[in-house]
Amino acid sequence: TQIQNGAGSNGCDLEITLNLSENTIETQTINESFCQGGTFELNGEVYTEAGTYTQVQPGAGSNGCDLEITLNLAENAVETQTINESFCQGGSFELNGEVYTEAGTYTQIQNGAGSNGCDLEITLNLSENTIETQTINESFCQGGTFELNGEVYTEAGTYTQIQNGAGSNGCDLEITLNLSENTIEIQTINESFCQGGSFELNGEVYTEAGTYTQVQPGAGSNGCDLEITLNLAENAVETQTINESFCQGGTFELNGEVYTAAGTYTQVQPGAGSNGCDLEITLNLTENAIETQFIEDTFCEGDTYSFNEQIFSEPGNYQFTVAGGAANGCDLSVTLNLTERETDAAITAEATTLLEGQSVRLIPIFPLDDTSTLAIDWQPSASLSCSNCLTPLATPEETTRYFLTVIDELGCLYLSDIRIGVTRVADDNLVYLPNAFSPNDDGANDDFRPFFKDPGEVSIINKFQIFSRWGDMVHTAEGVAVNSPDLAWDGSFRGRPMNSAFFVYQLQFTSADGRIKTRSGDVTLIR
Secondary structure, rough: OOEEEOOOOOOOOEOOOOOOOOOOOEEEEEEEEOOOOOOEEEEEEEEOOEEEEEEEEOOOOOOOOOOEEEEOOOOOOOEEEEEEEEEEEOOOEEOOEEOOOOOEEEEEOOOOOOOOOEEEEEEEEEEEEEOOOEEEEEEEEOOOOOOEEEEEEEEEEHHHEOOOOOOOOOEEEEEEEEEEEEEEEEEEEEEEEOOOOOOOEEEEEOOOOOOOOEEOOOOOOOOEEEEEEEEEEEOOOEEEEEEEEEEEEOOEEEEEEOOOEEEEEEEEEOOOOOOOOOOEEEEEEEEOOOOEEEEEEEOOOOEEEEEEOEEEEEOOOEEEEEOOOOOOOOOOOEEEEEEEEEHHHHHHOOOOOOOOOOOOEEEEEEOOOOOOOOOOEEOOOOOOOOOOOOOOOEEEOOOOOOEEEEOOOOOOOEEEEEEEEEEEEOOOHHHEEOOOOOOOOOOOOOOOOOOOOOOHHHHEEEEEEEEOOOOOEEEEEEEEEOOOOHHEEEEEEEEEEEOEEEEEEEEEEOOOOEEEEEEEEEEEEEE
């Protein structure tokens, strides 16, 4: 409170009440920038570098007090731009008023043209495009023309066109046209048609043989006209002769037609000829009679006879029909006269008992007239003059049974045997061989072997062999001592007991004085 004496409007004192407040300094933040290499001015102060600055402006605040300004100042760099462009060969390129006529790399500075208001530095990569070339290979038909881009050509050759701005890069296009002229294509067709018929080609019908010409527009493989030469022949009806036969009482069929009588017939088969035309068949047909056959044959006694899958076991006359058995393919009527050949045989000799050293002729008896083709085998053959002749001379050193096997031209088998006894002049009692044995394990006569009166008078058994009546050797011992167990035969062959039968043996031994002696005979195996 203040008292101002006499200062009132009425000349009296003036009492003043002062209500006083304190205003703070006002603040302001300014964010600004300037271009690289330039300056920034604020309230008369010039700044050349980026940074944060403070200004105090006395009484400039809105409340009349001082104003404190904070300036955030940034420096903007020069903006850059790269442009890749090209121009056509022999032309030019313009950028911002500048014209370029050669390829290269160029730089422009556009003041204040940057997006930040600063300068814009442009790098221009400029290339020169060459003229584009194209080769076209075309053809036109003989007598015609070819058009390309409005130009018409009537002759074959090589031509050049320049099409402004037609290249893929926007420059000129230089076209090289290689143009050829196609000749008319020629075709030859050789065809035929059947006698009385016709032939059609491309809608035209021909009824006579000859040579014809057609021109088919645009039908050639090159798109030009096709000139066809047609050589047309007429095929005659083909003929065929068939000579056939059928069996008596039967029929013959040809192409579905059945014939029952001999004769000459004609058929026409449409389109069946080798040339595709009709086939005219002449059939010469004969009838074959039934064929007959008479057969005489013989089979062996006890055997069977086979003919046409039939088995016969008895002689006689047989008649039967063999279907299709004739040479002409018809039935065959067969008469078979069948006889049976007896196979009984015997052997005779002038004597059946000899003294040691004597011989006798063996004579077989057969129901055969011709013995020239017989297969003969005598066993044992050691004491015979021959083993495959009909009447051998026998000179046995001891009693021997001879077996004869004969096979005739039909394969019939004849069997017989004869016993020739031998009486020894001296030392007959030196060795004894039984005429029978029974291998039944009863302890008596269970094996067959030679027994010597005085074994000391025997040096060695050279061989002891036993044969079946068929000549098979069933036991042998060679170069063994008198008392060797290998001498004994137990009545088995190859490990299996043999059935009751009689067998022939041969014994050869050397006596103590060095003489070789033999014995032979037969023995009966009894089961």
